[in-house]
Amino acid sequence: MIELEKTYDHSKVEEKIYSQWLESGFFNPDNLPNAETREPFTISLPPPNVTGTLHMGHAFEDTIQDIMIRYERMLGKKALWLPGTDHAPIATESKVAKLIEKEEGKRKTDFSREEFVSKVKEFAQTSHDTIVKQVRSMGASVDWSREAYTFDDKRNLAVRTAFKRMYDQGLIYRGFRVVNWDVKGQTVISDDEVVYVERPAKLYTFRYSKDFPITISTTRPETKVGDTAVAVHPEDDRYKQFVGKEYDAEFCGVPIHIKIIADKTVEKDFGTGALGVTPAHSMTDAEIARRHNLPSKAIINEYGKMTVGDERILNKKTAEARESVVLWLNEQGLMEKEEDIQQNVATAERTGGIIEPLPKTQWFINVNKEFPLPHSELQGIKEGEMVTLKKLMRHVVENGQIKIAPERFEKIYYHWIDGLRDWCISRQLWFGHQIPVWYKGDETYCDINPPKGEGWVQDPDTLDTWFSSGLWTFSTLGWPEQTSDLKTFHPTSLMMPGYEILFFWVARMILMSTYLLGQIPFKQVVLHGIVRDSKGRKFSKSLNNGVDPLDMTSKYGTDALRMALVFGAAPGNDTIFDEQKVKGMKHFANKLWNIARFILSNEDVVRPFMGIKEANKSADYITLAPITDADKEILAKLDEVIKNVTSHMEAFRLHEAAQEIYQFTWHELADIYLEKSKDQLQNKELKDSTLLTLNFSLLTVLKLLHPFIPFITEEIWGKLSQKELLIVANWPK
RNA sequence: GGGCGGUUAGCUCAGCUGGUUAGAGCGCUGCAUUCACAUUGCAGAGGCCACAGGUUCGAAUCCUGUACCGCCCACCA
Numbered sequence: 001m002i003e004l005e006k007t008y009d010h011s012k013v014e015e016k017i018y019s020q021w022l023e024s025g026f027f028n029p030d031n032l033p034n035a036e037t038r039e040p041f042t043i044s045l046p047p048p049n050v051t052g053t054l055h056m057g058h059a060f061e062d063t064i065q066d067i068m069i070r071y072e073r074m075l076g077k078k079a080l081w082l083p084g085t086d087h088a089p090i091a092t093e094s095k096v097a098k099l100i101e102k103e104e105g106k107r108k109t110d111f112s113r114e115e116f117v118s119k120v121k122e123f124a125q126t127s128h129d130t131i132v133k134q135v136r137s138m139g140a141s142v143d144w145s146r147e148a149y150t151f152d153d154k155r156n157l158a159v160r161t162a163f164k165r166m167y168d169q170g171l172i173y174r175g176f177r178v179v180n181w182d183v184k185g186q187t188v189i190s191d192d193e194v195v196y197v198e199r200p201a202k203l204y205t206f207r208y209s210k211d212f213p214i215t216i217s218t219t220r221p222e223t224k225v226g227d228t229a230v231a232v233h234p235e236d237d238r239y240k241q242f243v244g245k246e247y248d249a250e251f252c253g254v255p256i257h258i259k260i261i262a263d264k265t266v267e268k269d270f271g272t273g274a275l276g277v278t279p280a281h282s283m284t285d286a287e288i289a290r291r292h293n294l295p296s297k298a299i300i301n302e303y304g305k306m307t308v309g310d311e312r313i314l315n316k317k318t319a320e321a322r323e324s325v326v327l328w329l330n331e332q333g334l335m336e337k338e339e340d341i342q343q344n345v346a347t348a349e350r351t352g353g354i355i356e357p358l359p360k361t362q363w364f365i366n367v368n369k370e371f372p373l374p375h376s377e378l379q380g381i382k383e384g385e386m387v388t389l390k391k392l393m394r395h396v397v398e399n400g401q402i403k404i405a406p407e408r409f410e411k412i413y414y415h416w417i418d419g420l421r422d423w424c425i426s427r428q429l430w431f432g433h434q435i436p437v438w439y440k441g442d443e444t445y446c447d448i449n450p451p452k453g454e455g456w457v458q459d460p461d462t463l464d465t466w467f468s469s470g471l472w473t474f475s476t477l478g479w480p481e482q483t484s485d486l487k488t489f490h491p492t493s494l495m496m497p498g499y500e501i502l503f504f505w506v507a508r509m510i511l512m513s514t515y516l517l518g519q520i521p522f523k524q525v526v527l528h529g530i531v532r533d534s535k536g537r538k539f540s541k542s543l544n545n546g547v548d549p550l551d552m553t554s555k556y557g558t559d560a561l562r563m564a565l566v567f568g569a570a571p572g573n574d575t576i577f578d579e580q581k582v583k584g585m586k587h588f589a590n591k592l593w594n595i596a597r598f599i600l601s602n603e604d605v606v607r608p609f610m611g612i613k614e615a616n617k618s619a620d621y622i623t624l625a626p627i628t629d630a631d632k633e634i635l636a637k638l639d640e641v642i643k644n645v646t647s648h649m650e651a652f653r654l655h656e657a658a659q660e661i662y663q664f665t666w667h668e669l670a671d672i673y674l675e676k677s678k679d680q681l682q683n684k685e686l687k688d689s690t691l692l693t694l695n696f697s698l699l700t701v702l703k704l705l706h707p708f709i710p711f712i713t714e715e716i717w718g719k720l721s722q723k724e725l726l727i728v729a730n731w732p733k
Numbered sequence: 734g735g736g737c738g739g740u741u742a743g744c745u746c747a748g749c750u751g752g753u754u755a756g757a758g759c760g761c762u763g764c765a766u767u768c769a770c771a772u773u774g775c776a777g778a779g780g781c782c783a784c785a786g787g788u789u790c791g792a793a794u795c796c797u798g799u800a801c802c803g804c805c806c807a808c809c810a
Contacts, residue, residue, distance in 0.1 A: 007772070196807090203810085218810055231810095270809040277810095284808030344807095408737065415736070415806065499805095534745085536803095567758070568746045573738085574804095576745055580759055587772045598769035653749065659757065674769075 004600060004719065008593035010557030013715045018136065020714070026727055028143045029078040033728060038078035042492035043069055044473050044522075045081060045135075045142060046505070047150060049088035050124040051095050054134045055539055056531045056577050057498065059549035060569070062138040063562045064528060064654055065496050069141055070707035071649050072493075074731040080489050082476050083135060083142035085128050087151035088465050089432035090185055090350040092127075096120045096431075113430045120431040124151075137550060139558050139710050141727065146485075148476040150468040151433070158475035159468050160436045160448045162516055167437075167446045169371050171389065171515075172425070174437075176361045178279075178286040179424055180346065183304040184353025187428040188362050190464060191421060192503050193349040201343035205272060205336045206329045208258060209249035213242055215336055217271025219343055221329065222321040225254040225308055226299035229277040231288055234262035236273055252328045253310045254299075261292045280359050296359060304356050318356070363426035363435060363461065365389070367511075375518035383518070392514040393417050393507060402510065404525045405652060406572040409502060416503050425464045432462030470508035473521040492522040499527040499572060526652045529574035531565070536576060552582055559709035560586040566708065567662075569655050588662060589712050592705070595670050596716045599694045602681065628686060631693045634673040637664065638700055642732045645704050654708075661704045669697055700732050 025031035032038060043065050048058055065081060073079035096119055097108045108116055128149070135142065148155060166172040179188045205217045214230055232239040242260045249256050265288065266275050279289030279296035289296055299308045306313045306321045312328065313321040329335040346355035367389045376383045380399050381392070394417050396402050397410060404410045426435060438445045438456040445451045450458065471479070473495075477486040491513070497505060506525055513521035532538055533545045540546075552561045563585040569575040641664045648657035673693075680690040699720070706713040706726050717726035 004769090006770075216810085220810085265808070267809050275810050282808080282810080284810075287808070343810095412737070412805070419806075536745095564758095570747070573746090578745065578759080581745080583772085584758060587770095590772045591770065594770035594773090596769085601769070648749080651749065655747065656749075659747070663757080670770085671774080675774090678768085 004593065004597040006597075008557075008590050008712060010559065010589070010711065011554070014137075014139070014553075014558055014711050017711050017714050018139065020725065021141065021727055022144075024725055024727070026073070026725065027081075027141050028145050029080045032073070032078060033724075035078055038076060040080065040488050040493075041069075041072040041077035042080045042082065042489040043494050043496065044476060044492055045083045045140075046495075046497045046501070047084040047086040047148075047469070047472065048131055049091055050085050050127040050131065051088060051091045052127055053130055054549060056547055056549055056565075057539070058134070059138055059552075059561065060531050060565045060575070061496065061498065061528065062135055062140045063565050064526075064569075066138070066140045066562075066710070067566065067654055067707040068494060068496070068649075068652075070710060070727065071731065073141070073727065074703065074706070074729060076730065078488075080146070081140070081142045082146050082148065082489075083140070083144065084148035084150070084472075084476060085124075085131060086465065086469060087124060087149065087432065089427060089429045089462060090187065090189075090465070092124060093120055093429050093431045094185060094351060096123045099123070108430075117430050134550060137553055137558060139562065141710075146476065150465070150472070150475075154478070155468060155471070155475050156433055157448070158471050158479055159433045159463065161480040162467075162471055162512065163436050163463070164446060164448050165374075165516060166365065169374075171366050171369060171371065172363060173366060174361060174363050175422075176359065178281070178283050178357045178359050179362050180348075180355045181302065181358040181360065182348035182351055182353050183302070183356050185348055185351040186302065188360060188424055188426060189348055189350075189355075190424045190466075194346050194355055195349045196344040197347050198342050199345050201341055201345075203271065203337075203339045203341045203343075204326065204329070205339075206334045207336075208247075208251050208256065208276075209334070210332075212247055212249055212258070214239060214260070214274045215272045216274045216276040217337075218276055219341070220318070220322065221325045222306065222313060222318050223278045223281050223299065224276055224325070225251050225256065225306075225313070226278045226280050226297045227251075227256055227258060227276045228279055228289065228294045228297060229259045229261050229292065231261050231263045231266050231275045231277050232273060233266045233268045234264060236266075236268050239274060252312060252325050254308050254313075259292075259294065261288075261294070263288050263291065281357050283357055286357075286359075298359055300356055300358065302358065304354070362424050363459075364422040364424050366422050367420050368422070373515070373518065377518050378514060378520065389511050389515060390417055390420060393510050396510060396514060396520050401520050402523065402525065404506075405527065409499060409527055409572065413502060413507065416507065423464075425467050426459075426461040427464055428460075429462050432465070433468055435459040435461050435463060466504050466508045469505055470512035471516070473509055473513060474517055474519075479517070490517070491520045493524065495522040495525045496528060497525070498530060500530065502527060527572050529569070529572055531575055531577050534576060534578050536574075547577060547579070552579070556582045556586040557589060557711070559589050559712050563588065563658060563662075563709055566654050566658050568659075571652055588666065589709060591666055591670060592701075592709075592712060593716070595665070595674065595701075596698060596719070598674060599691075599698050600719060602691060602694075627689045627693075628676075628680060630673060630676040630680070631689060634668065634693060634697060637668055638697055642700065642704065646731070646733075649707075658708050661701065661708070665701050665705070669701060673697070702726060703729055703732050 029035060048054060069079050069081040100106055163172060180194050182189050201219045203217055203219055204221050205215055207215050216230060243262045246259045277285045277288055279286050279294055280298040281300055299306060300318060301307050304317055306316050312324040348355060370386050370388055372384045373381060373387050378396060379401055381387060381395060394414060397413060404413060436446060436448060437459045438451050440455045473492050474486060474490050477483060477490050479486055509521040513519055530538060537543060537545060560582050564582040641660055644660050645657045677690050677694055680686040702713045702717050714726045
């Protein structure tokens, strides 16, 4: 007779069980029973940023991946879940800069680069330790022995190697062009990091000067001091007569020279149908200027201040300069109209600052350049075949080597690729992988290691965080070295990120892996949604609606939180976090506990139990007559549940799987069969078969539930004096 | 401007390839407490599955359209 306490107390169990798992070594696939013959199954953990603590979204992500890896481990796979963290330069650097300003009253520029970077590294280390604790407390069965960091030495070598290869093949180049400058973050960012925010704005309609023949409309009159042309549609009869003519004017004290040009991209119906072209401070205008060979005149600097004109605008911020220009236009009688409109303003994803398009020299990855693929294990593309990075990214999804679920995201992915422009990878930050390029006079040197000799200066810029994240699936396995891990575990099997990083990360991993390894990075992507608060809002600092996963786990238990997060969460759909749900799942855990308590309270339980522990199918016991209809029924239902849960797992319908076992456990096994068994246990003839049925049902339910609620199931399993841990038990068939 | 998703019980959501009286959790109502569990059990109320057409023997599920809500993308300044 085995006695359990009346209620399940997660606080006494979770640390103990996690330690048992760690001691067993089974998180490391090399230590699994019969590891040599197992088929590899790999998940790379999307590395959380080392900017602080984890939120409910991370808890959700950890949960669904842990469910999959535990399931695959029980299926007999050589299951590797590789953890790590991301140095996330923009977020981390700005976070530390803020902290220093608050605590020491100093600014980033008061320190040397080395001093500042070491402070950031210190912060990142603390943050890392917190994150590890949190991942651990979620019960994540990650292989800590293989933990990686996007900014450690091994990953740095991978980054330099990748850069060098792309540079040598002409896929990375340095170019001067209009880029997205984040005034607040003081760095360039890529197109994907630009977020458009709709805001009310004024649309001004005016002429440059009294004798200028065309009126133009703009929301940014201050930039007109940098105009070099006015563009109209080629078929606009109003303006045909002026095309090709050139005019001089003085605009708010600044002399300008304007050429009238015709370009198809101009909308006849917007504003006056004439567009003032500012080649230095607008991406679109820069493209028009390139088509028409127009000169470009920079008039705004990195601080968002005007660099031309007199005291009315010089050194003023653009918004202030705008007021001055508007005043001048009105004074001169040049203003025709001021209208209120809604406008999309470009802001930086991380800092929220305004994007000021500026002409600058930066590093880019050319996504359209044709080149021979150095090595290929991809289906449908041969080694040496001419490809572009865009083509590679599209191809592997199109021909099904990589599957994206839910399927609708494949279309979104293609659409993104089709509109993709060269990827700006340099950042004016200190914390990050410094670009492995050195200069001396007119010479440029790119290599994995610095050049020998005196006088070389390394490019001060660092790389976009997604450059190193793009290497994640293989840099974590030892690349560029040809390690046995790389051979065994790459391509990885499954990737489970949020849909919001499909472009940022998933696409970049596909780019890097197909190019550098000639392999897909993963076979299957399952995108999950965002966890929102009970009112459907995103969790955010400004709303102060955050819920700390650790509070939930200590209050209700990790199992309860995991089950609550996965219950009702369909792939790709956002989910609402509700504390009530966690509470309900704590009740479920307690229910399971009491089912076990009842079964184990029978004195004879050990004897029949020992007899069935090796078996895996209910069919094996049905033959053990006498057996009642109730026995048959519960065993038949159990078979069906096994079948259904397995098929849900295979299709990543974790929410369906969870619901199915929940229903069975509570409302079939506990509510119906357990009650009937009470009578049967009184009958000597039926006692043995009843105990067999009870035990078999419990064992099976524990197995089925283990990926979802690993702690309590392992704890009960342990009470059943099993030789092996549940974590490596066989998935029922 | 283009694309995508949502609209199912009071609330939050499932419903996989169309098939018996549409499900869950929470909440609500009534009854039950020494017998695994009150973190409980039993019983129950509650839904023209957004709307309008169509396909089908049969539609919450497929097609067309409409209306709201939300998201993504985009060089209308």
